Amino acid sequence: MxxxxxxxxxxPKPECVYQYMDKFYRECGGNAGRGNYEQAKSAGELIANTRSMIQDLLHCPTKQVVFEPTATIALNLIIQGNIERGAHNIYVSPFEHNAVTRVLHHFEKQEKIVVRQLTVGENLRYDMERIRYQFEEEKPDFVIVSHASNSFGVVALLEDIFALAKKYGARTLADMSQTAGLIDTNVGLETFDYAVFAGHKTLYGPTGISGFVMNPEADFPAVLFGGTGFESANQDMPESLPQKYEAGTLNIAGVAGLYAAIKWINETxxxxxxxxxxxxxxxxxxxxxxxxxxxxxxxxxxxxxxxxxxxxxxxxxxxxxxxxxxxxxxxxxxxxxxxxxxxxxxxxxxxxxxxxxxxxxxxxxxxxxxxxxxxxxxxxx
Amino acid sequence: MxxxxxxxxxxPKPECVYQYMDKFYRECGGNAGRGNYEQAKSAGELIANTRSMIQDLLHCPTKQVVFEPTATIALNLIIQGNIERGAHNIYVSPFEHNAVTRVLHHFEKQEKIVVRQLTVGENLRYDMERIRYQFEEEKPDFVIVSHASNSFGVVALLEDIFALAKKYGARTLADMSQTAGLIDTNVGLETFDYAVFAGHKTLYGPTGISGFVMNPEADFPAVLFGGTGFESANQDMPESLPQKYEAGTLNIAGVAGLYAAIKWINETxxxxxxxxxxxxxxxxxxxxxxxxxxxxxxxxxxxxxxxxxxxxxxxxxxxxxxxxxxxxxxxxxxxxxxxxxxxxxxxxxxxxxxxxxxxxxxxxxxxxxxxxxxxxxxxxx
Missing domain, CATH: 3.90.1150.10 (Aspartate Aminotransferase, domain 1)
Incomplete structure (x- = not known):
């Protein structure tokens, strides 16, 4: 084959990913962030280290790394949360995946939002003049751009689009499922509110671990609720990050694989x-x-x-x-x-x-x- | 330790779980249900076999097995979907986890639902007479019972409670996070609408793979949206099961571990x-x-x-x-x-x-x- x-x-994945996943899960399969004992603590350390490696990789030391099982769930939380918060005029690239467009379609049917496509020319470049005109006509609340098309591979110039979107006060979301760890991107720029990564694609990690980085100021209501091993008495989700968006048990074997994968990216x-x-x-x-x-x-x-x-x-x-x-x-x-x-x-x-x-x-x-x-x-x- | x-x-997990996860992911790490080629097909077969092993284990051949990354997400989908569908009077056991109670609290605050506790006596038995009285007073739309308390271990007599709930036309949800694969339970009974399982607890599988079985008639609106590798042109989620509730890439390494774990349960x-x-x-x-x-x-x-x-x-x-x-x-x-x-x-x-x-x-x-x-x-x- x-x-x-x-x-x-x-x-395949890098050999170290298979090896480290297996080794870590055998030796430290305790439940991360849910206990106070040695093994749970080393799982907790692995998670903290992996978060900080993602910050380094994406050049965003002051942004918050949030883990989700899949990029689809990450996109759902960010998009649904921002719509609940009032985002109405939403602009998307013509290259979005169903993980974006099906979420939007659901709320479009309810007439809660209006979705427009950013103008891309036949040369596959974003037409910044036309986009400026679009934004003048209908001010953007939220701009969502797939960094690279999963169907055609074409890469968007995120920086330009997001800089323009920010001039109009929009929040910005980059779907980096096909680019995180592959295209060197300064997600630390103030113009990036959210960037979604898929652990098992260009990050060379395993399935079952993905997530997003976010500007901590760009808070939105929680969409999924549950245990966080933290402020258990509170029946609301804690307001602290990343707990607010990380209900349920983390996939610790997956995090171990992702850790090894990012280490491999750094070494290579x-x-x-x-x-x-x-x-x-x-x-x-x-x-x-x-x-x-x-x-x-x-x-x-x-x-x-x-x-x-x-x-x-x-x-x-x-x-x-x-x-x-x-x-x-x-x-x-x-x-x-x-x-x-x-x-x-x-x-x-x-x-x-x-x-x-x-x-x-x-x-x-x-x-x-x-x-x-x-x-x-x-x-x- | x-x-x-x-x-x-x-x-630890059974040795075969570590081994099979590693082996399958190395040999068949292709993306399940997202391609038509040999490797994707054997991942697809693994998933189908694991679904049917769960049906066997829970004695529910006609129920639909749906995979989710965590029991928390499974509970969110079922509870949020049923509330969207109109469930208003919701009864819960006194032993529910935050994965249930925090979801309910969110909708209770919005006055969309009313939540009541099923009466349990000091002997820790469900007081069926009092519960019948509760149901007479306020007809239940939805009854949620944790099969075993994650804090105190006490096991609920699901069959009796659900039989009574069904007499009043309620839908029923068993949180079997602490019991699936441990307590032999006839989830095939008509009185069970949904039963949630956590792969990494009593099923002895890895983190990152959980889900639920459902009565196919007890449909509810999708809560998360995205790619299903199926009916891609449709901007609504497909109505077919399990696709409607399985947006995004399945954790195939996790499914492999769960497969090996259930095989181990059957053999042991x-x-x-x-x-x-x-x-x-x-x-x-x-x-x-x-x-x-x-x-x-x-x-x-x-x-x-x-x-x-x-x-x-x-x-x-x-x-x-x-x-x-x-x-x-x-x-x-x-x-x-x-x-x-x-x-x-x-x-x-x-x-x-x-x-x-x-x-x-x-x-x-x-x-x-x-x-x-x-x-x-x-x-x-």
Whole structure:
């Protein structure tokens, strides 16, 4: 199996992630933050250290790190909480995932919010003049931008958009599910209110541990309620961070894996990982462009891309192509990849695309297998 | 370290849980239900098999198994969804955890619901006559019962309470966080609408994977929204189960651990595990009763108990006692254990108790260490 579905989850993980998860969970499987004894304390230390490593990685020492089981839950809490707090005019990029758009749709149906798309040109650049005009027309309360499209890999210039949004007093949310740990980003800027990370994607950690960093001033009402091992007598959620948004038992095995993963990123160098993934993307593009029946979608503009490439194959639906690749031992993702609005924007809706995604670990063997499979498809079309 | 905090999380886990988690995640770390390729399919098979093992374990072949990252999230979805659907008169046991009571408190403050406590007598038995009278006075819409108190271990007779609740047309929710996989329970009864399980407690699985089983007729609105890898074009959550309540990437390493854990329960025998834990509880009670300065709370009634024992120590606050036990290498939980209402009911509020909790794996060495620590406290009080 040659793995080209790293945008779903990076695979394999660094060896140290598997090892440390197993070792820590065996030796310190006590319940973090829920006891006062030695083992619970070392779990507590691991959690504190992992928070501070995330602050370092994202250059945001004064922001609060909040753990959630998934980026989807993190996005739900932030978006639902801000809508409850009164956010009404919400702007989103055209590339949002269903973890954003389905949440918004729920409140749009109830007429609690109005959702508008930020203008992106055919060159896939954000049209700052038009966006300024949009903001003048309808003042933004909340601006949500996917840092990199999970379908097409195109990277947004977060800093510019958020700086503009802040001039109009909006709160800002970056969905960094496809970029945290991969694109060096100064989340410490005052213009970033929230940035969501997915532990099991570009952070190379395990599933089950994700979260967000937040400007502590950009508080919002809790959406999920429960035990925090803290102020137990209080029937309201504690107002203190991160407890207010961390009800329930933390996935300590997951945190251990994430800790090892970020340590690996630091040791390897985020810049080196980025370059390696860019090399792998270039190699992927080179291979795909060698076949006339393959048409890469939206990957030829003068903007940055992460290692995600979407394409179409002449005469074969993306779903059938998925089956063929599967038979040929190539793992790809096909269809709308949970981002139907991005496909509407790129005119690949409703059939979707065939998505290839690479990581630091994509190997020569993977690429060789991909060539072999594409040769087979070419010969048998 | 002698571990007496199994009610927070069982520790250690069966060896096969560590091994299988590591092996499966290394070999099949592809993203479950999000791709069509071989590796994603074997993750998909693991998930399907684990669902069906939970159905078998809880005797509910026609109920739907839904995975959530934590029991807290499972409880939030069910309770918030049912309140949105119109549940107004809500009855709870006196033993609910903050994962239930804090959710209810949030909606009580908004005057959307009225919460009443089911009558439990001094013998810790549910007073069915009084409860019938309560239901006559104010018809129940929703009845929530913690199967076993996480603070005092006392087990509720779910079947009787739910049968009565159903006569009044209420929906029923069992919080089985402290009992799933330990107390043989026929969740297949029509009177059970929802039963929540915590993977990392009595199921002996890892943190980060929990969920609920539900009567498929007892549908409720989704509370969290996002990608399901399914009907991606639909901006509403799919109505199909379990997708409607499973937005976001499943913790596949966690599911692998839970699979191995339930397999271990089946091979060991749930009845054997129960008996062993009861033996350990008896041993714990015997040890504690040997010291005059220790007063066990609410553990002497003619009702079943799981392996949880709460006590007080003469002249020492529960928090100080926690520190002393920690210095002596004994892990216990002290205070309100996220269940302040249970402590109000048992008259141990607000200081709380010192909670010891055993598991199948509590060893002679653990008990020996406990005796040594108690002797030390006796000599140095």
């Amino acid at each position: 040659a793995y080209f579905d790293n945008a779903a989850t990076t695979y 160098g985020l810049g080196i990982i980025w370059e390696k993934e860019q090399e792998h993307r270039a190699k992927l593009m080179e291979i795909l462009s060698g076949y006339d029946f393959i048409h890469v979608v939206g990957a030829d503009k003068d903007v940055p891309y992460v290692g995600i490439v979407s394409c179409l194959i002449d005469g074969i639906s993306s779903d059938s192509a998925g089956n063929i690749f599967d038979e040929q031992g190539i793992s790809v993702r096909t269809g709308l990849e949970c981002a139907p609005l991005a496909h509407q924007f790129m005119n690949t809706y409703p059939a979707g695309t065939i998505r290839f995604s690479v990581s630091y670990f994509t190997s020569d063997k993977d690429f060789k297998e991909l060539r072999r499979a594409l040769d087979y498809i070419e010969d048998n079309l | 002698a571990y007496f905090d199994n009610a927070a999380t069982t520790y 025998g749930l009845g054997i595990i129960w008996e062993k834990e009861q033996e350990h509880r008896a041993k714990l009670m015997e040890i504690l009763s040997g010291y005059d300065f220790i007063h066990v709370v609410g553990a002497d009634k003619d009702v079943p108990y799981v392996g949880i024992v709460s006590c007080l120590i003469d002249g020492i606050s529960s928090d100080s006692a926690g520190n002393i036990f920690d210095e002596q290498g004994i892990s216990v939980r002290t205070g309100l254990e996220c269940a302040p209402l249970a402590h109000q009911f048992m008259n141990t509020y607000p200081a709380g108790t010192i909670r010891f909790s055993v598991s199948y794996f509590t060893s002679d060495k653990d008990f020996k260490e406990l005796r040594r620590a108690l002797d030390y406290i006796e000599d140095n009080l």
